[in-house]
Amino acid sequence: MERQADEPVDSAEAAGRWIARREAERAVDSAYAFAVVDAGDRPLGQVAVGAVNRAHGTGWVSYWTVPRARGGGVAVRGCAALARWAFTELGLFRLELGHRTDNPASCGVARAAGFAVEGVQRQKLAYDGVRYDVELHARLASDPVPGSRL
Numbered sequence: 001m002e003r004q005a006d007e008p009v010d011s012a013e014a015a016g017r018w019i020a021r022r023e024a025e026r027a028v029d030s031a032y033a034f035a036v037v038d039a040g041d042r043p044l045g046q047v048a049v050g051a052v053n054r055a056h057g058t059g060w061v062s063y064w065t066v067p068r069a070r071g072g073g074v075a076v077r078g079c080a081a082l083a084r085w086a087f088t089e090l091g092l093f094r095l096e097l098g099h100r101t102d103n104p105a106s107c108g109v110a111r112a113a114g115f116a117v118e119g120v121q122r123q124k125l126a127y128d129g130v131r132y133d134v135e136l137h138a139r140l141a142s143d144p145v146p147g148s149r150l
Helices: 012-027 074-086 104-112
Strands: 030-035 043-053 058-065 094-100 118-127 130-139
Touching: 012 030, 012 043, 030 074, 043 074, 058 074, 074 094, 074 104, 094 118, 104 130
Parallel strands: 058 094
Antiparallel strands: 030 043, 043 058, 094 130, 118 130
16 A cells, blocks of 8 residues: 555554545545455455546546455456446446556456556656556546456
8 A cells, every 4th residue: 555545554643644645535425445355355456446527427446455455356356346336326437547667466456357558658657666567547437348248
């Protein structure tokens, strides 16, 4: 979560501030975040749609999982559920997401959740003084649902 959060979430107080910011975003219809949990309500990760633009019907998807949840399809199921919700409940038409090109696992999540590759954004992100290319993916409300038979 270190690179996904707008400040380090390293204490109960910081977690409370993070949650308060997510609640404020929801209140003004700019972003929606959801915990992904297992059957025992233990946290496995988070999925979110932010940068909600009602004029264009778009949003930006993000996701992360805890190490123990990786590789089991948790992120794929979370992203697919988030997309279904954003299309049906929020009425969005286009969802975008991006991942560093050196992150094949995140690319696999995006593709499996039905997000098509649209291109590469050169040197978009900077971490620790290093710039990284980002692969852009998008899913439209009119795209086939992943795993469905047409």
